[in-house]
Amino acid sequence: MNTAHELVEQAVGDHRHHNVPPRIREIVDRHHQTLLGLANALIAAGRDEDEVVQIIQKASESFSIKLRTETESLSS
Amino acid sequence: MNAVCELNHFAKAKFDEPGRQRALDRLKVVDSQAEPPFERIVDLVKTTLNAPICAVTLVDNDRQWFKAFRGLNVDQTPRDVAFCDHAIRAEAPFIVEDATKDARFANNPLVLFEPHIRAYLGIPLKMPDGYIVGTLCVIYQEPKAFSEHEIAILQNFANLVVGELELRTMAFTDGLTNLLSRKAWRDRVEVEIDRAARYTNAGAILLLDLDHFKSINDTYGHDVGDLVLRKTAEIVNAVLRKHDIVGRLGGEEFAVCVANAPASVGLAVAERLRGQIAALAFPDHPGLSCSASIGVAAFEPGATVDALLKQADEALYEAKRMGRNQVRMGESAALPSWTD
Numbered sequence: 309m310n311t312a313h314e315l316v317e318q319a320v321g322d323h324r325h326h327n328v329p330p331r332i333r334e335i336v337d338r339h340h341q342t343l344l345g346l347a348n349a350l351i352a353a354g355r356d357e358d359e360v361v362q363i364i365q366k367a368s369e370s371f372s373i374k375l376r377t378e379t380e381s382l383s384s
Numbered sequence: 385m386n387a388v389c390e391l392n393h394f395a396k397a398k399f400d401e402p403g404r405q406r407a408l409d410r411l412k413v414v415d416s417q418a419e420p421p422f423e424r425i426v427d428l429v430k431t432t433l434n435a436p437i438c439a440v441t442l443v444d445n446d447r448q449w450f451k452a453f454r455g456l457n458v459d460q461t462p463r464d465v466a467f468c469d470h471a472i473r474a475e476a477p478f479i480v481e482d483a484t485k486d487a488r489f490a491n492n493p494l495v496l497f498e499p500h501i502r503a504y505l506g507i508p509l510k511m512p513d514g515y516i517v518g519t520l521c522v523i524y525q526e527p528k529a530f531s532e533h534e535i536a537i538l539q540n541f542a543n544l545v546v547g548e549l550e551l552r553t554m555a556f557t558d559g560l561t562n563l564l565s566r567k568a569w570r571d572r573v574e575v576e577i578d579r580a581a582r583y584t585n586a587g588a589i590l591l592l593d594l595d596h597f598k599s600i601n602d603t604y605g606h607d608v609g610d611l612v613l614r615k616t617a618e619i620v621n622a623v624l625r626k627h628d629i630v631g632r633l634g635g636e637e638f639a640v641c642v643a644n645a646p647a648s649v650g651l652a653v654a655e656r657l658r659g660q661i662a663a664l665a666f667p668d669h670p671g672l673s674c675s676a677s678i679g680v681a682a683f684e685p686g687a688t689v690d691a692l693l694k695q696a697d698e699a700l701y702e703a704k705r706m707g708r709n710q711v712r713m714g715e716s717a718a719l720p721s722w723t724d
Contacts, residue, residue: 331559332551339547346540350432353533366428367544370421371551 310357312347316340319347319364339371399473399516405445407515409626410562411553413451414444421548422452429522429541430454433534437499437523440545441468441506448518455523456499465492468519471506475516477535480504482527503528505535507542512550520545558632560610561617569631573641573689576629580644580683587683588650590640591696592620592657595675595708597636604669611666612674619660623653639693647682647713654678654711662709675709682714 310318320343343364350360408414422440430438437455441448448466450459463469467489471478483489483501494501506521520542556568564572573589580587594600594616601609613636620630620638629641640657642650658676666672679699681692695714703712 332554335547335550335554339544342540342543342547345543346537349533349536349540353531353537363428363432366424367541370424371544371548 312344312351312360315347315351315357315360316343316364319343319361320368339368343368399475404472404515404517407511407513408442408444408517411511411517411549412556413549413552414442414449416451418452419552421552422545425520425541425545425548426452426454429520429538432537432541433522435522436525437501438521439523440509440518440520441466442509442518443469443472451518461494465494467492467494467501467504467523468506468521471519471521472508472516475508475510477539478504478506478508478519479530479535481529485527499523500525502526503530505530505538507535507538509542509546509549511546517549561614561632563617563620563638564629564631566631566633569629569633569639569641570689572629573639576641576643577683577687577689577692581685585644585683586646587644588642588647588653589681589683589689589692589696590642590650590654590657591633591679591681591693591700592616592638592640592654592676593678593700593704594636594661595677595704597674600672600674604672608666608669608672612664612672615664615666616661616674616676619664620657623656623660628653639696647680650680650682651711651713654680658709658711677703677708678711679703680711680713 346367347360347364350363355363426438426440429435435455437453439453439456440451442451443463443466446463447460448463448468450456453459467478467480470488480486480489480501481503483492483495483504489495489501492501501523503524503526504521506519508516509518509520510516520538522538556565556571557563558565563569576587579585594612597609597612600612613632616638617630617632620640624630624640624642627643629643631639633639640653642653658678661674661676664674677700679696679702681695681699683692687695699712699714703710706712
């Protein structure tokens with residue numbers, strides 16, 4: 309059985325951000341902690357792993373797109 | 385504090401209504417268009433918690449306004465009937481298992497009539513400054529007891545909403561001064577110009593440039609230069625009305641849109657800004673003073689934001705040429721101004 313951490317990695321593995329400006333780093337870290345918290349809460353509520361991964365993916369998708377746009381605009 | 389409360393990232397909460405309202409105003413989110421991140425979250429919450437009604441609610445002066453919602457027919461209600469107002473005051477997950485059996489809500493119109501609220505769970509949206517600006521809530525039309533797991537799930541979704549609000553704010557905010565960025569300022573002024581054209585309202589654009597700013601940076605260093613920029617931003621914010629639009633266009637250049645006011649008001653505002661910037665004192669940096677030159681352009685029928693900026697820029701150049709620390713009105717185009 310996978311841990312919440314592994315499920316979050318599985319869900320957002322392609323969306324991890326590096327070289328993020330400092331003022332956004334804190335938000336990114338909190339976002340990641342929230343995804344872990346959400347995964348834990350879903351597991352505790354008895355949701356199966358596939359469903360957890362799917363929910364985490366959807367929950368993080370817009371954030372990742374917006375973050376990428378924002379990071380690009382700040383570095384330009 | 386129970387485990388659910390500890391899930392919230394920001395432990396410090398303050399119930400200070402004026403400060404809370406200012407925190408909400410700083411987000412510039414009320415009455416904004418629908419945005420995918422918030423739409424996605426309410427969809428996920430609705431599905432995950434099998435909730436017929438779900439909303440990201442922002443509690444404004446006298447109303448609750450829904451940034452994103454499912455299962456409701458209106459996008460706002462008066463604040464005095466809002467369950468979410470109780471939730472933000474509770475500063476913790478707020479639960480009503482059966483509103484018809486709760487004296488606080490049994491006669492509430494939202495219980496007696498549409499949307500017939502019976503059970504409610506609202507999680508306060510607590511921003512990093514500790515202020516609670518609204519809630520993420522789910523509503524059921526049958527009585528319901530909420531499990532710890534359900535509360536924890538909604539709490540984490542609420543934390544995601546807070547992150548989205550922060551990122552959204554950052555995308556249009558200049559990091560140094562917290563004023564609007566160039567792009568965000570332009571976008572908002574374009575909307576204002578369109579509105580002014582529809583209602584033949586007057587308005588003015590002010591372009592403000594700090595004088596000899598490079599020499600401040602060279603003499604005192606960039607930290608002091610940044611301090612001057614922040615102090616300038618504070619003055620601009622203090623002088624302007626809530627619905628005026630102010631941004632930092634870049635470097636030492638600021639722009640203001642004085643909305644729904646004749647050009648004479650724009651000129652008066654510019655003069656106040658100039659006077660207050662010239663009076664800035666820096667006790668920790670003896671000898672440091674600053675001033676600003678300002679160009680003003682009045683709204684004209686058919687004028688775009690670029691045309692108005694160009695006109696204000698020409699006036700600004702004239703102010704610089706005439707010796708700086710002054711205000712100049714732009715040359716109006718051939719078209720008549722709307723009102724003055």
